[in-house]
Amino acid sequence: MSTLRNLALAALAAAGLSAGAVEARSLDDILSSGTIRIGINPNFPNMSVRNDAGEWVGFDIDVGNEIARRLGVAVEWVPTETPQRVPFLTADRIDISLGALTRNSERAKLIDYTVPLHTEVLAVLTTEEVAGDSWRDFDRADITLANMRGNWTVEWTQQNLPNAKLELVDTMADTVRLVAQGRADAIIENIDFFMAFTKQYPDVKWRVLPDAIDVAYCAIGVGQGQANLVEVLNIILFAMHSSGFVNTSWEAHYGAPMLVPIEPEPYF
Helix, strand or coil: CCHHHHHHHHHHHHCCCCCCCCCCCCHHHHHHHCEEEEEECCCECCCEEECCCCCEECHHHHHHHHHHHHHCCEEEEEECCHHHHHHHHHCCCCCEEEEEEECCHHHHCCEEEEEEEEEEEEEEEEECCCCCCCHHHHCCCCCEEEEECCCHHHHHHHHHCCCCEEEEECCHHHHHHHHHCCCCCEEEEEHHHHHHHHCCCCCCCEEECCCCCEEEEEEEEEECCCHHHHHHHHHHHHHHHHCCHHHHHHHHHHCCCCCCCCCCCCCC
């Protein structure tokens, strides 16, 4: 049994859900009910976060509301922690999952995906004060890299840049602050999600190295066997990409354009 399937089953158990097969709601069920249940990550600014009035705001909220508008239904937001996303789909707790759900073959054994919604780019965020044109140039003893505790990129950095020092903090904002204050030299992470925090330091001359280390494609997760729902979502996503809706919302919430934008295609 795969590691991901083990994690999915563990998350099911933790959430009090059955591990047995549950048939996902069809598009007809969603339209008949007048509501689409959308899973969002409650701990992932600026994807989804509550504002001072207690309302959900963020990129995922914009996307979810636009999907619901085009379907002609209301939204029920379902806070879904990162490890719960696949189990909530397989247990029919949600109809679709947002929350930067990266496409990979292991998840695809358990759920279906739409075409990509956005990308995540593993790259280097640094300043003009720090020399280096490639991520490999940061594998030096005089370099300190900022990152967050528990991120998979911490282990990646230790393996691929063993000579650099690591300074670990708890939030994206703290990570950017370390570099802005000169206590770290760079961040190697999915940099798109960090760009909004750089706006708090307008006097710092930020730069992102042009060569991406890796590009991951994030899509909307759907329960297996709902081909009609996936097809309609793909058509909606094509329209949202073509109109500029996705990129405009991304830049509004993350303070910079998507490093590698999605190029819409009429047929996938």
